[in-house]
Amino acid sequence: MAATEVSAPQAGTRSSTPRPGARRTRTPRTFEQANRRLKWAMLAPALLFVGLMIVFPLAFTLDLSLTDAFGAVNADKRHIGLRNFTDALGDTRRFWPAARRTLVFTVGAVILETVLGLALAMLMRKPFRGMRLVRTVLIIPLLATPVAIGILWLLILDPTNGIANHLLEGLGLPRQEFLGSVSQSLPMLMLIDVWQWTPMMTLLLLAGLSTLPEEPEEAALVDGANAWQRFRYVVLPMLGPTLATALVLRAVDALKTFDILYATKGAGGGSDFEVETLNVYAYGLTFDYQEYGLAAAVLVLFTLFIIGVVVVLRRRGGGKNA
């Protein structure tokens, strides 16, 4: 198409407005112009969806966090500034212990999952007989819903009738309270999380390992590096970006864990709040206490906390590549 047919822009008019009488120059459009409009038309439903489902709830939560909303979300409420935030941050009985548990659960579970996932991925790196079967078995915990998994483990770990205590007794070991205990509940839930999510770490890291070039490792082998040295100084640095991505994905997911805690310990995070994380605390404030303003403030703080963790992980884990 001849670009010269388009008239030059004139002062006081839009640059795309053709001159009067220049009929041939009014309708033609460049593909880029047409695409730009079509693109927005195609994007409109998605943008509308994002606006309705993400931007509006976030803005609403933020607004709610600045009010004394109680009882019903749409009840009369006053804006009270940052009082909910100061109340939450000054609460040493529930908020800070919940924040600590959130961190302990996430760090503990994710470290174990990463180490075990990496170990399994290294073992499965080279093809072996029955590999497909092993991969299939690995995927099974990922397929079940967390609530189903919670109920399954609740039955297995029941202190009175569960099979776990029968096995311990069979081995001559003392019976345990497991999830019935105030002190054992959080570690047990971390182990259940590890059981469920280590396979995902394995699969992600296995995918990362399969893309690594073999030459650097072969060169290190020729230079006399042993297996550990090859892993530590060759494989691990190359796997860094994949590892960082897997770590961020899993950490964010672990921070948000709710369903398995609720399925096993019920509302309120156990009798001594032993598994009450920030998520469980916010749920309790909303559905048990109907403290919508305070719950919204806790959720805003929690969101900021997650963003902070992601930023730290990305910086520490070679975020540019992750």
Place this chain on the structure above:
Amino acid sequence: MSTSSQPLSRRSFGRLAAGAAGAIGMGASGACAPQGTRPSARSPLRIMAINHVWSQAIKRRTKEFEERIGRRVSMTLLTSDQLSSSYNVKLNASGTDVDVMMVRALQEQLVFAHNDWLTDLTDLVEGDKEFAWADFQKAPRDASLAAGKILSVPVVTERPTLYYRKDLVEGLGGPPRTLDALMSAALELTEKKKGFYGYVGRGQRSGAVSQWSSFLYSHGGDFLVDGKSAIGSRQALAAYDYYGKLLGTAGPPGATNMSLEQAMPIFAQGKAAFYIDADAIYSNFLDPKIATPAVRESVGFAPFPAGPAGAKPHNIPSWSLGINKFSLLRDDAWEFIRWAAGPKMSAALQSDGIPGARRSVWSDRRTLAAFPPDLAEAMRLNAERGLGYDRPRVLQVGRARDIVGRPLVAAILGESVRPVVRDADAEFAEFLVRDNRHKES
């Protein structure tokens, strides 16, 4: 890179955008039910209820009601937590998809009244002679009121009953009549190494509060005295100590994780000698699908044992029926309540062993014949001695239970209770200030 070979004119773009907006608008309007209009005759009357023997019995009889009103009934049965969460979600959105609500008059009714989520039934209830509101027991009637308005109609009542194994207490001279006797018998019968426990009961922080209330009253204590926290009193401390020792020493492992769902099966499986819980669940121990033959053949029922202040159990309306303020079928919803909580149905259900809230059915020997004789006697005595509440009477009952239940957990775990009680007492006092502020707002 171009993806289109056709130029798009401004008019075409406008048409496309208008079409998309129209489609979205049509979709949205189709998704939303029209507000304020009466649903068609094919729309069911929606009832949300707790999964309880009462609601199961009603569900089996709904055909009779459907024929009466010419409308289908849809009944959803949930656990109490699920029910509570569903109400919060639906009613916060002014949902019209629930008509009759099964509510706990002592748990959420006040906060629902504060939110204006329940229909005022005063005129309907009092204006209907056939319904005979005066026939309901006083405690359940009082619990149905909020700011002078009747917001719910009680359908199930509960008292704590002592369930015990007759074969095990024969040598002890029968079931314990006092809390001291219960303690010594429970300790004597406990054989933890064999997996047998003298006592089983609720130990969860919040779930245990309602059962512990009878122990508190029987020690001479209460949750509130003159509107102020009384959980720091000497009597309350003694009740915390007692309950903690009973469940911690004679109870099964993991007692602090036990609510009704965990504690009841332990007794049903014959692994405990004594169990105190609601009398409404007694049929579980006579059911071959739940209880072992040893329990079915030897379970006995006794009134709540006397403490230092006598035997003071609770006697409460555990579940009531209300009407959603946003319901579009309020007339049919009221017809349902008239039918399900009416004198005829109450008598029929009590004859099936489900304890109701009407005085007439309690004074009718035929309805009492459904219960084992020792249970009927225990119920009668507990009702006579009982107080009409089993948890603090505040707006935020869930929060109050969490605070009051904290020392219970410490006591069961064998920790020093006194400092925990002191802290809980201070927290409860702070809470009451906040709760009153909410009440006034």
